[in-house]
Amino acid sequence: MKIVDVEAIWLRVPALDQPCEWGEDALIVRIYTDSGLLGIGETDSSPAVVKALIETPASHETCQGLRDILVGENPLEIDRLWKKMYRHCEYMGRRGVAIHAISALDIALWDIAGQHYGVPVHTLLGGKYRERIAAYGTFIPRPDEAGNRERVRGLLAQGLRSIKLGGAGFGEDLPRDKALLQLVREEIGDDVQLQIDLVGRWRNYSHALVQCDALRQFNLNWIEEPLPSDDTRGLAYLAERSGLRVSGGEGLATRHEFRHFLEASRPAIIQPDITRCGGISEMRYIYELAQLHGAQLVPHGFSTGILLAATVHFLAASEFGELIEYSQSDSPLFRGLVSNLLALEDGHVRVPDSPGLGVILDEAMIERYRVRT
Numbered sequence: 001m002k003i004v005d006v007e008a009i010w011l012r013v014p015a016l017d018q019p020c021e022w023g024e025d026a027l028i029v030r031i032y033t034d035s036g037l038l039g040i041g042e043t044d045s046s047p048a049v050v051k052a053l054i055e056t057p058a059s060h061e062t063c064q065g066l067r068d069i070l071v072g073e074n075p076l077e078i079d080r081l082w083k084k085m086y087r088h089c090e091y092m093g094r095r096g097v098a099i100h101a102i103s104a105l106d107i108a109l110w111d112i113a114g115q116h117y118g119v120p121v122h123t124l125l126g127g128k129y130r131e132r133i134a135a136y137g138t139f140i141p142r143p144d145e146a147g148n149r150e151r152v153r154g155l156l157a158q159g160l161r162s163i164k165l166g167g168a169g170f171g172e173d174l175p176r177d178k179a180l181l182q183l184v185r186e187e188i189g190d191d192v193q194l195q196i197d198l199v200g201r202w203r204n205y206s207h208a209l210v211q212c213d214a215l216r217q218f219n220l221n222w223i224e225e226p227l228p229s230d231d232t233r234g235l236a237y238l239a240e241r242s243g244l245r246v247s248g249g250e251g252l253a254t255r256h257e258f259r260h261f262l263e264a265s266r267p268a269i270i271q272p273d274i275t276r277c278g279g280i281s282e283m284r285y286i287y288e289l290a291q292l293h294g295a296q297l298v299p300h301g302f303s304t305g306i307l308l309a310a311t312v313h314f315l316a317a318s319e320f321g322e323l324i325e326y327s328q329s330d331s332p333l334f335r336g337l338v339s340n341l342l343a344l345e346d347g348h349v350r351v352p353d354s355p356g357l358g359v360i361l362d363e364a365m366i367e368r369y370r371v372r373t
C-alpha cells in the first residue's frame with residue numbers, strides 16, 4: 001500500500017473578514033492510498049498556516065512540504081514516517097505549528113492502519129481499558145447571573161459530573177470570581193468536580209497565591225494555566241505551596257516540551273491536545289512521561305468530532321485515561337462535520353469499536369464551509 005495524495009482542507013463558518021470564535025474554523029486532512037483506504041485527521045491550529053506547511057514544495061533537505069514527504073510511502077510505517085516528517089520540516093519548526101501539522105497527519109495514518117487491519121485504533125494502541133470515558137464540560141461565564149445558572153444547569157442536564165469554567169475575564173476581578181464560583185457551587189452541590197481555567201491570566205506567583213487562598217473554599221479540582229507556561233519557576237512554587245492541583249500544557253508540543261514542563265513546573269495534571277502535541281504517536285510518549293513524573297494526563301480537546309474520536313481511542317487504551325473534555329461548542333463544525341459524532345450518554349462517551357477512528361465526514365458540510373484560496 002502506498003500514499004498517493006494528501007489533502008489539507010480549511011473549513012471556516014464565518015466569512016474570512018468576519019470575527020471567528022473558538023470552534024468555528026478547522027483544518028482537516030485526508031490521506032489517500034492506492035488501496036482505496038482513506039485516513040482522516042485534524043489539527044486545532046491556524047488552518048492557513050498548516051495548509052501551507054503541508055502543500056509547500058521542497059526548498060532543501062530540512063525544509064520540505066509534508067505532502068511531498070508522505071506521497072509514495074507505506075502508510076503503515078507510522079513511526080518511521082513521523083520521524084521523517086519531523087526531520088524534513090525541521091527548519092519550519094521542531095515545535096509549534098509544524099508539529100500541529102504532523103499531528104493531523106499522524107492521526108490520519110493511525111486511521112488508515114486501523115482500517116487496514118480491521119480493528120479500532122485503541123486495539124492497535126494495546127487494547128482498551130474501559131467501555132466509556134467520563135467527560136467534563138467547559139463553560140464561558142456570561143455577564144448575568146441568570147445566564148450563568150442556565151449554563152450550569154445545561155451541563156448537569158447532560159449528566160456531567162465534572163465542570164470547568166474560564167474565559168470572559170475570569171481571574172481578573174477577585175470579588176466577581178468568588179461570586180461566580182459561589183453561584184456555581186450552589187447549583188452543582190459539593191459532589192460535582194469543579195475546575196477553573198485562568199488562561200495564564202494571573203500576573204505572577206505571589207499574586208496567584210493570594211487568589212488561590214481566596215478561592216480554596218470552593219473545593220477546586222484543579223487550577224488550569226494560572227500563569228503563562230513559560231513561568232516555570234512561578235508554576236513550580238504554586239504547585240508546591242498553593243495546596244491546589246495545577247494543570248496546563250494545552251499549547252505545548254512533543255515529548256521534549258512536556259519533559260521540560262513536568263520537570264520545571266511540576267504540574268499535577270498535563271493537558272496535551274492530541275491534534276497539536278504530535279498526534280497519537282507522540283501522545284503515547286507524553287503519557288508515559290506523565291506517569292514517570294506522578295502526573296495525570298487529562299487531554300485538552302475543543303474542536304471537531306475527529307479530535308474527539310482520536311482522543312477517545314487514545315484514552316480508552318491508556319490505563320489511567322479516565323477523563324475527557326467534551327466540547328460545548330454550538331459550531332456546526334463540532335455538531336455536524338462528523339456525521340456519527342460520539343455523543344454524550346449520561347455524562348460519558350462510549351468507546352467505539354469500528355475499524356480505524358470510525359469517523360464519517362459530512363461531505364455537504366465540507367463543501368459548504370470549505371475555504372478556497
Ligand SMILES: [Mg+2]
Binds near residue numbers: 197199250
Ligand atoms: Mg485551557
